[in-house]
Amino acid sequence: MAFLGLRKWPTPARLLVLKPMLPFIAASGLTFYLVGALQDMGVKSETYAKDPKNPYAAQIAHESKSHH
Template sequence: MSFLGFRRYPTPIVKPLWPFAAASLITFTLISKAQDAAIRSDAYKNDPRNPYREQLAREDASAHH
């Protein structure tokens, strides 16, 4: 019997949404790896629009020593 529209057991919310959470995690990870690879590529490493240009230059300088 329902009381004001509430059922005895709550409707599951998390259980049917686990594929979307897993897909979101996979998508976030893959896009992050693609962005990191693009930022570190030779074509964009010295581009003035690259916000990580100085950081990459410091990493390259420390890696050569």
């Protein structure tokens, strides 16, 4: 049965849909990881570790005390 003149098309296998998107999925995961790592490095840098506006200042101070 046609709906508005359109006929049914077979649904492609998941691999056929997923395969062309794999580079984008991998790049998204890598970008997400690297941005998170850079943010963590920036927050823990000496310049911003003791800044009162840093939301992680207390956590960083606690970590630095436990390492010494």
